[in-house]
Amino acid sequence: MASSDQRIAIVIPARYGSTRLPGKPLADIAGKPMVQHVYERALQVSNAQIVVVATDDDRVAEAVRGFGGACVMTSADHPSGTDRLAEVMAQVDADIYINLQGDEPLVRPEDIVTLAAGMLADPSIQVGTLCHPIDAVEAANPNTVKAVLAANGNAMYFSRSPIPFPRDGDVATYLKHVGVYAYRREVLSEYCTLLQPMVEHAEKLEQLRLLAAGFCIRAWVVEATGPGVDTPECLEKVRALMAGKSIPTLPALTDIRMVITDVDGVLTDGGLFYDASGECLKRFHVRDGMGMRMLEENGVRVAVLSGRDSATLRRRVADLGIELCQFGIKDKKAACEQLMAMGGVTAAQTACIGDDSIDLPAFAACGLSFAVADAPIYVQQQASQVLKHAGGTGAFREVSDAILIAQGKLHVLGSAAGYACVMEKMAQ
Incomplete structure (x- = not known):
């Protein structure tokens, strides 16, 4: 199929229930719910035709419709975000689905344009994602997922451990995985049938299921991204950044x-x-x-x-x-x-x-x-x-x-x- 004929849908998962920050999609940032900021940035992705929020909560759906956004309801029982995306596929017709997290109000539209353009340019790429360089200090944080890429940009592995491991004490080059994905329709159709491999169970990283099954994940390197919102502290940091205020930095x-x-x-x-x-x-x-x-x-x-x-x-x-x-x-x-x-x-x-x-x-x-x-x-x-x-x-x-x-x-x-x-x- 020619790239100009392929429809791209950006799907924004927005679960109300968050252990560390309940009601996170509706958290107010500069007078708007957080999910609205993500939605409006997604609308700026010039090579995407569809933007839709996927939620399992009526409060989020009501807020999305309130600011004029499109919304679909999904089950609350999905074990992963990719499983939720597969359900959306049954309601939203597209050739490529981009999973953009609803807690990333500082996402750069141009990064998503890069991801979409890469998928459109090469039909052999089954899954796409993003990453950016980080230093050794951040690489040591298990909450930061690291990626190792082949020369052609295909992901070789993702891990919470600092990879590659600098055996002789030299400083390695580290890449942080940015949790946004682009899937071709046929990959999503098959995902729910794949068995969970040992590496996914150990690392708690769902993309490893795709690698273990032999799928190609291409990663494009972008500039360092803004912080997402996982905790109340993250929320205050993002609020300050979006208000143009300086924020205190934690010691390294x-x-x-x-x-x-x-x-x-x-x-x-x-x-x-x-x-x-x-x-x-x-x-x-x-x-x-x-x-x-x-x-x-x-x-x-x-x-x-x-x-x-x-x-x-x-x-x-x-x-x-x-x-x-x-x-x-x-x-x-x-x-x-x-x-x-x-x-x-x-x-x-x-x-x-x-x-x-x-x-x-x-x-x-x-x-x-x-x-x-x-x-x-x-x-x-x-x-x-x-x-x-x-x-x-x-x-x-x-x-x-x-x-x-x-x-x-x-x-x-x-x-x-x-x-x-x-x-x-x-x-x-």
């Missing part, structure tokens, strides 16, 4: 010179056990201990801050050689400030790790804050970043590895020679 991992960690629920799984004498027993993860020593031996201080106090806790901290610690603390903000003064660092040079409401004052005191994966949602929403690991399962090590990689110390983590430089003082 390269700036961090101290990590303050809670104990119960971070270094342990939060379980409390008492022996016959009444002594409280805790289960620590050995890799967290290694992460602490790795940081200390590479110029990043570690401080332990706990609302509890016990002989067991003090023994573990002593075994690890951690000198900066405070126990039985109720005011964690003040305690963090004292630890920073003791360590000779500023708030912008300090990160903290917590798991519950008692840690929120520490989040406010430190430049960066990390919530463990099993922290309550309202705690996760206040953190700079949510970790992949739950408390007691290596959450601290996840942070320490990310800091060391960002600070160019990958060789210490990943080579015998690098580890030998610090091993004499190591303890787990």
Whole structure:
């Protein structure tokens, strides 16, 4: 089929139910619901003939129709955005479907034009997407999906891990995957019949199902994109950007010179056990201990801050050689400030790790804050970043590895020679 005869539909999924930001599509930005901003930018894509919002909620549908947009209702039970798109295909006739997320109010229409033009120019491309360069610090973030491309632009793999892996400590070139896709109609028709491969299950990335099934995904490299909206903090950042206001930037991992960690629920799984004498027993993860020593031996201080106090806790901290610690603390903000003064660092040079409401004052005191994966949602929403690991399962090590990689110390983590430089003082 000639490119001029192919119809392109931009489909904007807009689910009302969001764990971290309920009602997200209707969040007000500069006097308009967020989904309207995305819709209006999609209308500026000159080589697309159709723009439609796909939602499972009447409130979103009413808002879309209120600003004159087209809307289709879909099931609330789809396991992925691609499955939702396949349902839309039955109601919207096109040859190429572009899935543009409804939480990207800063999307550049010209990037979508590039994606559409690439699909129109080469009928052999089955799926298209976008990516842009990032630095090693962002590449270490598991919430940032990385792509590795072949010489012709076809995706070789997508991962939450930093790929390609710089084995010898050299800086690699990293590409961040931008989650917008273009599908040919026949690919969508087949998608729902494909089995979920192990890699998709492990990475939680639905595009890996297509790669595993042998489909070609072509990626076009664009300039760095604006932030999407995943959390209340992201929403405020986008509001400020669209209002032309300057926004404070978070410290980079390269700036961090101290990590303050809670104990119960971070270094342990939060379980409390008492022996016959009444002594409280805790289960620590050995890799967290290694992460602490790795940081200390590479110029990043570690401080332990706990609302509890016990002989067991003090023994573990002593075994690890951690000198900066405070126990039985109720005011964690003040305690963090004292630890920073003791360590000779500023708030912008300090990160903290917590798991519950008692840690929120520490989040406010430190430049960066990390919530463990099993922290309550309202705690996760206040953190700079949510970790992949739950408390007691290596959450601290996840942070320490990310800091060391960002600070160019990958060789210490990943080579015998690098580890030998610090091993004499190591303890787990």
